[in-house]
Amino acid sequence: MQIETKLPQVGTTIFSVMSQLAQEYDAVNLGQGFPDFEPPMALRDALSRAVADGRNQYPPGIGVAALRQQVAKKTESLYGRATDADTEVTITSGATEAIFAAIAATVRAGDDVIVLDPAYDCYVPAIELQQARAIRVPLQRPGFAIDWQRLADAITSRTRMLIVNSPHNPTGAVLAAADLQQLAALLRDTSIVLLSDEVYEHMVFDGALHQSVARHPELAARSFVISSFGKTYHCTGWKIGYCVAPPALTAELRKVHQYLTFASFAPAQWALAQMLEAAPEHHLELPAFYQAKRDRFRALLADTPLMLQAVPGGYFQLVDYSAVRDVDDIAFSQWLVREAGVAAVPLSPFFETPPDTRLIRLCFAKSDATLEAGASRLVSLDNAPRDQC
Numbered sequence: 001m002q003i004e005t006k007l008p009q010v011g012t013t014i015f016s017v018m019s020q021l022a023q024e025y026d027a028v029n030l031g032q033g034f035p036d037f038e039p040p041m042a043l044r045d046a047l048s049r050a051v052a053d054g055r056n057q058y059p060p061g062i063g064v065a066a067l068r069q070q071v072a073k074k075t076e077s078l079y080g081r082a083t084d085a086d087t088e089v090t091i092t093s094g095a096t097e098a099i100f101a102a103i104a105a106t107v108r109a110g111d112d113v114i115v116l117d118p119a120y121d122c123y124v125p126a127i128e129l130q131q132a133r134a135i136r137v138p139l140q141r142p143g144f145a146i147d148w149q150r151l152a153d154a155i156t157s158r159t160r161m162l163i164v165n166s167p168h169n170p171t172g173a174v175l176a177a178a179d180l181q182q183l184a185a186l187l188r189d190t191s192i193v194l195l196s197d198e199v200y201e202h203m204v205f206d207g208a209l210h211q212s213v214a215r216h217p218e219l220a221a222r223s224f225v226i227s228s229f230g231k232t233y234h235c236t237g238w239k240i241g242y243c244v245a246p247p248a249l250t251a252e253l254r255k256v257h258q259y260l261t262f263a264s265f266a267p268a269q270w271a272l273a274q275m276l277e278a279a280p281e282h283h284l285e286l287p288a289f290y291q292a293k294r295d296r297f298r299a300l301l302a303d304t305p306l307m308l309q310a311v312p313g314g315y316f317q318l319v320d321y322s323a324v325r326d327v328d329d330i331a332f333s334q335w336l337v338r339e340a341g342v343a344a345v346p347l348s349p350f351f352e353t354p355p356d357t358r359l360i361r362l363c364f365a366k367s368d369a370t371l372e373a374g375a376s377r378l379v380s381l382d383n384a385p386r387d388q389c
């Protein structure tokens with residue numbers, strides 16, 4: 001039988017490809033973004049307890065009430081947005097599901113969705129499956145800031161949605177309060193829906209505050225604000241995320257969620273609800289925890305020929321490798337995993353048309369031992385023979 005693919009551009013994600021190569025070459029895996037340390041013991045215990053206590057059947061499709069209430073409370077206390085747990089919070093199978101459901105619920109065939117380039121990989125396929133068009137607007141170097149004029153120029157009567165992501169994957173760029181003002185001015189008098197991917201909300205550094213769209217009432221009124229417990233609690237494999245949105249948007253998102261997954265893994269929802277209630281300090285201490293990792297990793301990399309880019313947020317360090325090899329980032333990443341035993345993620349797959357940069361992404365959500373092992377291999381790059389690439 002001949003199958004005509006609906007997603008001709010899609011292959012295996014660069015994250016899976018690099019993790020596979022890391023295994024093959026027994027490399028230190030600084031590629032795919034996931035912590036190599038465990039979730040808090042209290043959370044793991046709570047998960048075991050939830051299973052033992054019989055939380056094993058379908059939970060409410062929209063999410064366990066106790067967890068939705070904790071999300072509402074957190075949104076209110078951190079970002080000042082009064083949030084109704086019953087009509088504005090939905091628990092999903094990871095942020096990925098929330099993103100897909102938000103797009104599928106509001107974007108129609110023939111619509112345009114603006115995506116800032118480079119972009120995390122799950123946005124564009126979700127848009128294209130709706131037979132809509134992704135319009136990519138490049139972020140501006142240095143710093144990967146929004147180019148407000150280019151963004152304004154990209155908006156037309158076909159624009160249905162704009163996707164923003166702060167802290168940003170892969171670049172680490174963060175939105176400032178002034179950016180939210182600009183965004184509000186730009187979207188005012190339009191019917192554009194904002195999807196704000198905030199999965200790294202608790203990884204904003206150097207004393208800056210995470211500028212959640214939820215802080216801005218005018219923006220919040222037109223936004224899906226999406227986050228992930230996987231990032232915050234070091235449990236990416238549990239795949240529990242959530243979406244906060246006004247009732248009308250939430251109602252539409254839930255129509256898709258209801259038939260996409262119906263509900264998400266119940267024991268993890270109970271465990272996370274307990275964790276949020278008993279230990280809110282966990283997420284409050286996360287910026288300092290990851291800032292220390294960032295600083296440690298940067299200090300270790302100072303002895304390498306790699307040029308470190310600024311990291312205001314997230315858990316990725318971008319480095320410019322042009323002093324090591326003059327080859328494209330895919331070739332460099334393949335060489336690096338093979339010859340230096342370090343897996344990284346090249347930047348070009350995040351772009352529609354990759355610029356001619358020499359950047360790779362290294363994940364620092366790793367134990368000190370892993371960061372040290374990775375850095376010690378990168379230090380030896382200085383002595384690597386030049387003809388191997």
Ligand code: PMP
Nearest residue numbers: 094095096120169199228230241
């Ligand atoms: N958005 C961004 C920017 C991400 O980096 C990730 C995962 N790393 C996700 C969404 C998906 O999160 P989840 O694993 O909860 O589906």
Ligand code: GLN
Nearest residue numbers: 015016031032033034169
């Ligand atoms: N978000 C993670 C990253 O950027 C990967 C998630 C995945 O493998 N799908 O590395």
